Amino acid sequence: MANPFKSLRRSVLSKPLMGWYKSVLPGLSDTEAQALEAGDTWWEADLFSGKPDWNRFAGFRSQGFTEDEQAFIDGPVVQFCNMLDDFEIEHERMDLPEEAWAFLKEHKFFGMIIPKEHDGLGFSASAHSEVVKRIATRNVSAAVTVMVPNSLGPGELLMLYGTDEQKKYYLPRLARGEEIPCFALTGVEAGSDASAMTATGVVCEGDWKGEKTLGIRLNWEKRYTTLGPVATLIGLAFKLQDPEGLLGNEEDLGITVALVPTDLPGVDTGDRHIPSGLAFQNGPSWGRDVFIPVSQILGGQEQTGQGWKMLMGALAAGRGISLPSLATAASQVSAQSTGAYARIREQFGINIGQFEGVQEKLAPIGAAAYQLEAARRFITIGLDDGHHPGVASGIMKYHATERMRETINHAMDVHGGKAICVGPKNYLETPYRAIPIGITVEGANILTRSLIIFGQGSIRCHPYILEEMQAVALEDRKEALRKFDDLLWRHVGHDVANIWRSWFHGLTGGKFAHVPKDTALKPYYRELARYSANLAVASEISLGILGGKLKFKESLSARLGDVLAELFLLSGALKRFEADGQPEADKPLLDWIFADGIARMHAKLAEVGDNFPSRFWGWTIKTLTQTGGKRRRGPTDRMNKAVSELLMQPGDTRRRLSEGVFSGKGADPLAALERALAMTVECEPLKKRMKEKDVENIDAAKDAGIITPEEADKLRDLHRAVREVIEVDSFDPSRLEKTGINAGTDKPEKLSA
Numbered sequence: 001m002a003n004p005f006k007s008l009r010r011s012v013l014s015k016p017l018m019g020w021y022k023s024v025l026p027g028l029s030d031t032e033a034q035a036l037e038a039g040d041t042w043w044e045a046d047l048f049s050g051k052p053d054w055n056r057f058a059g060f061r062s063q064g065f066t067e068d069e070q071a072f073i074d075g076p077v078v079q080f081c082n083m084l085d086d087f088e089i090e091h092e093r094m095d096l097p098e099e100a101w102a103f104l105k106e107h108k109f110f111g112m113i114i115p116k117e118h119d120g121l122g123f124s125a126s127a128h129s130e131v132v133k134r135i136a137t138r139n140v141s142a143a144v145t146v147m148v149p150n151s152l153g154p155g156e157l158l159m160l161y162g163t164d165e166q167k168k169y170y171l172p173r174l175a176r177g178e179e180i181p182c183f184a185l186t187g188v189e190a191g192s193d194a195s196a197m198t199a200t201g202v203v204c205e206g207d208w209k210g211e212k213t214l215g216i217r218l219n220w221e222k223r224y225t226t227l228g229p230v231a232t233l234i235g236l237a238f239k240l241q242d243p244e245g246l247l248g249n250e251e252d253l254g255i256t257v258a259l260v261p262t263d264l265p266g267v268d269t270g271d272r273h274i275p276s277g278l279a280f281q282n283g284p285s286w287g288r289d290v291f292i293p294v295s296q297i298l299g300g301q302e303q304t305g306q307g308w309k310m311l312m313g314a315l316a317a318g319r320g321i322s323l324p325s326l327a328t329a330a331s332q333v334s335a336q337s338t339g340a341y342a343r344i345r346e347q348f349g350i351n352i353g354q355f356e357g358v359q360e361k362l363a364p365i366g367a368a369a370y371q372l373e374a375a376r377r378f379i380t381i382g383l384d385d386g387h388h389p390g391v392a393s394g395i396m397k398y399h400a401t402e403r404m405r406e407t408i409n410h411a412m413d414v415h416g417g418k419a420i421c422v423g424p425k426n427y428l429e430t431p432y433r434a435i436p437i438g439i440t441v442e443g444a445n446i447l448t449r450s451l452i453i454f455g456q457g458s459i460r461c462h463p464y465i466l467e468e469m470q471a472v473a474l475e476d477r478k479e480a481l482r483k484f485d486d487l488l489w490r491h492v493g494h495d496v497a498n499i500w501r502s503w504f505h506g507l508t509g510g511k512f513a514h515v516p517k518d519t520a521l522k523p524y525y526r527e528l529a530r531y532s533a534n535l536a537v538a539s540e541i542s543l544g545i546l547g548g549k550l551k552f553k554e555s556l557s558a559r560l561g562d563v564l565a566e567l568f569l570l571s572g573a574l575k576r577f578e579a580d581g582q583p584e585a586d587k588p589l590l591d592w593i594f595a596d597g598i599a600r601m602h603a604k605l606a607e608v609g610d611n612f613p614s615r616f617w618g619w620t621i622k623t624l625t626q627t628g629g630k631r632r633r634g635p636t637d638r639m640n641k642a643v644s645e646l647l648m649q650p651g652d653t654r655r656r657l658s659e660g661v662f663s664g665k666g667a668d669p670l671a672a673l674e675r676a677l678a679m680t681v682e683c684e685p686l687k688k689r690m691k692e693k694d695v696e697n698i699d700a701a702k703d704a705g706i707i708t709p710e711e712a713d714k715l716r717d718l719h720r721a722v723r724e725v726i727e728v729d730s731f732d733p734s735r736l737e738k739t740g741i742n743a744g745t746d747k748p749e750k751l752s753a
């Protein structure tokens, strides 16, 4: 029997509210709507809900590596890294050595994600990410070369959407490196906005292997394609048209992806861009009336017009792996090298790591190395669980690359001239030049922060909005109202609970928040619970008051996204600390990370209130989130010192921070730095003894019996080791013809060729 209360509620309240709801819904372009449909959500949805499920969080566990994966990491990955000379690749050869390319193919580095049944390695997301990270600690161009075929490549697209025939033919060839793939989406007009794409495909009949075949005539001008100059197979995105109705009734079929062999007549590849002067293969491509059969459409004829959705689906996972792995590598190398350098480099009679000004830079470097590695491992748990979390991977892509940028800049500052002069002894210059690439590719950062993280997150992660949007769009109005009514009132209940939670936990610092009981880490959980509730309320008010207009208030949306991102990154740090067995020695890192993260979230929520278009609602946000008063303080000088000391002190924490960083042998600059650090630490008591007696000269100290002859030898060895590290390269001018870019710029882009 119908519930009379519900019937009355539906007609008196829900019906008019449904009309209002429709009017404030954001208008979505086709590409936005398809992006929203791609992938799913993971832990970020819990954080967005205002009440994270800590039991679920406790269940997130890394599966570890299989025997095969571990053997690959310890074997071919190390062998490959040993083949790479960063300076030679980036300044002299401008490519990987031939034997390195051959090694990559032979050991199936390009087929890490391709299942074993298709002759690939069938690695998990965590193993794939680990391999990319380790290579990136040695050489960025090599890591990019490995990364691309294992992301959009189009190996992943083939696995997800390819026809059986396409999978059978292409996947083994890709896995064995018999095909070198690339993915060409970006064109001259279409950068961030794929809908501006001018690449076209027209359905027609043509000649294919001597037979008249139904196919597509393609024309394109693409640029920035990684591996494009050496690719044998392009995953090409274009707009498909069918003016003669050969495939059906529709003329504009939308963005479609096809597999285009580069040896077809009309395809022009091979020229190179030189992105930031790095050596990985990247370049433009053109196609003039290139004919392919319909069977080359990725996924076959039924996948026509699904290109954007496919890309978003694949990127939803890929953005959690490729750039986060590169960024983690750069941060770990920065932490390892800068910590050591700050201990061995002396100025004004003491090592520079003792200066507070230097510690202000060292601490965020150490924290980023810990946090990015933590977040990288965290998201691969979700990916290995089968999720394609577009919002979480957007968070990872943006925040990992931004923190990489901050970290490398700090590392450069601490190294001074040592990191500025180019040469084989400079281990920071290549990562430094790679920064803008990480920031720009796979969804440029400003756009990712302004439009994707909260823009999509607020709809994807919200427990009700997406379903409500789907309900109001139903053609059956009765069913629409029934569904909407049910969702709406659950939504209202959710909001009331969050308003209370946000205000109360804000007031009490989360002291009474529901968090795991048997843990010494309760204070951290409480902060996460508090700011999760704060975010839920601030989001709800923003969505309710601004509706579709929020899309154009990018700075507000970005700040709310920053809070969601911070919650996600802090969750990762907490998970890592627990998974590592809660080592007391690492606690200063966790403390620093939480102090910094909380201060950031607090400030961002206050800024949302300050900048809200309505003063009343801005005040309401600040009141309900308790962010209008005092700011939360970030890391203190004492915390900076504690973290800096961990970076400079050989031991377990330093080892954990450097886990997976490739360190060569002999003259390798990172290896030399580590040797010098160990010797510095060993000799510090000797130096102290000499200082106490006011003797600077080693021989004089030996003659005076302050140190033994053996100790004097140690100090001389230390002197040599430190010199080796702090020296920079200089070049015979005749050699400079070889260094730098010598590629010529006669045809930067054949725009109208």
Ligand SMILES: Cc1cc2nc3c(=O)[nH]c(=O)nc-3n(C[C@H](O)[C@H](O)[C@H](O)COP(=O)(O)OP(=O)(O)OC[C@H]3O[C@@H](n4cnc5c(N)ncnc54)[C@H](O)[C@@H]3O)c2cc1C
Pocket (backbone or CB within 6 Å): 182, 183, 184, 185, 186, 190, 191, 192, 193, 223, 224, 225, 226, 227, 275, 282, 437, 440, 441, 442, 443, 444, 445, 446, 447, 448, 450, 451, 554
């Ligand atoms: C080294 C390198 C490798 C690449 N590899 C590939 C590849 O293999 N395949 C491929 O297809 N592409 C590749 N790209 C292209 C890359 O994905 C694009 O450069 C990127 O999408 C941005 O496009 P754009 O450079 O044209 O910048 P634009 O789209 O012109 O953007 C300029 C700026 O405006 C910002 N912006 C744009 N729209 C908005 C908005 N709505 N709100 C806020 N900010 C906005 C962007 O964030 C950016 O900061 C590569 C690029 C580089 C540099």
